[in-house]
Amino acid sequence: MRKISLLLVLLIFAGTAHADPGKCIPRDPRDCTIVLTFDDGPKPDVLPELLAFLKKEKISGTFYILGWKASNRPELIRQIHAEGHLIANHTMNHETFEELVSRKFGKPKPNMTTEEKKEREARVREKVAALYLEDVERSAQVTQKILGYRPLFFRPPRWQITQELYCALENAGYLVQTKSSGIHDHLCPRRQEILRGIEANFRQGVPRTSRQEYKRYGELKEIERRDVNTTDYDFFEWYAKKGKRSFMKDGFEVWVKSQFKAMGLSLLRADLERISVGYEKNHEQAVVDLFTILVRGLIQKRESAGTNIHILAMHELKLTARALYSLVPELRKRGYRFENIAFVYGIPGCVGRDKYGSLHCSQQ
Numbered sequence: 125m126r127k128i129s130l131l132l133v134l135l136i137f138a139g140t141a142h143a144d145p146g147k148c149i150p151r152d153p154r155d156c157t158i159v160l161t162f163d164d165g166p167k168p169d170v171l172p173e174l175l176a177f178l179k180k181e182k183i184s185g186t187f188y189i190l191g192w193k194a195s196n197r198p199e200l201i202r203q204i205h206a207e208g209h210l211i212a213n214h215t216m217n218h219e220t221f222e223e224l225v226s227r228k229f230g231k232p233k234p235n236m237t238t239e240e241k242k243e244r245e246a247r248v249r250e251k252v253a254a255l256y257l258e259d260v261e262r263s264a265q266v267t268q269k270i271l272g273y274r275p276l277f278f279r280p281p282r283w284q285i286t287q288e289l290y291c292a293l294e295n296a297g298y299l300v301q302t303k304s305s306g307i308h309d310h311l312c313p314r315r316q317e318i319l320r321g322i323e324a325n326f327r328q329g330v331p332r333t334s335r336q337e338y339k340r341y342g343e344l345k346e347i348e349r350r351d352v353n354t355t356d357y358d359f360f361e362w363y364a365k366k367g368k369r370s371f372m373k374d375g376f377e378v379w380v381k382s383q384f385k386a387m388g389l390s391l392l393r394a395d396l397e398r399i400s401v402g403y404e405k406n407h408e409q410a411v412v413d414l415f416t417i418l419v420r421g422l423i424q425k426r427e428s429a430g431t432n433i434h435i436l437a438m439h440e441l442k443l444t445a446r447a448l449y450s451l452v453p454e455l456r457k458r459g460y461r462f463e464n465i466a467f468v469y470g471i472p473g474c475v476g477r478d479k480y481g482s483l484h485c486s487q488q
């Protein structure tokens with residue numbers, strides 16, 4: 125009996141030890157990878173600091189840029205590209221699908237039922253998809269003008285996407301990142317054809333060593349949905365607006381808890397208390413620490429669900445960059461490496477398409 129209880133105690137200890145995040149063990153060449161992605165730039169006030177950090181850490185990031193910002197500051201796009209990062213498309217002006225519907229077809233009437241709203245949306249969906257695509261293309265042309273190629277990867281603003289839109293973008297040759305489980309690749313009629321086209325281009329353009337790592341594009345649908353929204357914008361915007369004035373008052377704790385809960389994470393009482401105390405000394409650092417805990421928790425949650433490729437969706441924000449200062453070395457110690465999104469897709473070195481639609485890749 126005593127032996128059995130001793131064994132039980134040992135098992136319990138083994139169990140708790142296991143809960144600590146250990147080393148990431150790759151089962152596939154692309155495993156244990158973190159993709160740092162930065163949306164809504166280029167932002168001249170943040171970019172130099174962020175680029176300096178990425179250079180120091182030898183990380184290739186992925187920048188989902190807005191066409192209007194890029195056309196205002198083409199030298200920043202050239203710098204991002206020259207420093208080995210990947211430029212991706214995030215529309216011209218950050219207009220979402222719903223905003224486009226409202227702008228072109230008017231806002232839904234306040235007394236409309238959900239059914240009526242759905243019906244209205246169905247009527248305009250195809251037209252909106254075409255207009256949306258035009259906007260994405262305009263943004264692509266801005267990059268084409270600056271760098272000589274069109275970005276290959278696209279992420280919709282605020283993750284808003286419909287099936288029609290998804291297929292339209294895929295047909296136009298984009299690889300679309302989305303978190304929506306309601307989007308299905310097999311419903312895009314030309315997808316397989318396009319994927320075969322990419323494969324053919326890829327075989328011509330990339331040397332053998334990279335090809336060996338390459339897997340069929342048909343397997344990519346899972347990866348496309350691997351984006352992790354870190355909600356850094358919500359987090360730091362809240363802080364910028366309210367936090368400085370009243371960190372612990374004004375429902376801060378309630379707000380933080382709701383953020384963590386919305387992401388299926390729990391925040392330890394001890395962590396919250398530690399940060400509250402730290403806040404007295406350094407406001408910004410406390411918020412950065414909280415964000416760090418959030419990202420760490422998100423990664424651990426995904427690991428326990430069996431995923432070890434994490435595409436972190438973030439923004440070009442000073443506080444995001446500062447959170448990365450501690451997160452990057454910590455995750456490296458755990459066995460993770462940092463790559464841009466083309467690596468996760470099995471096409472390392474591929475940045476875009478040329479004007480004929482062929483893949484544009486550097487020889488690696």
Ligand SMILES: [Zn+2]
Nearest residue numbers: 163164281282
């Ligand atoms: Zn965005």
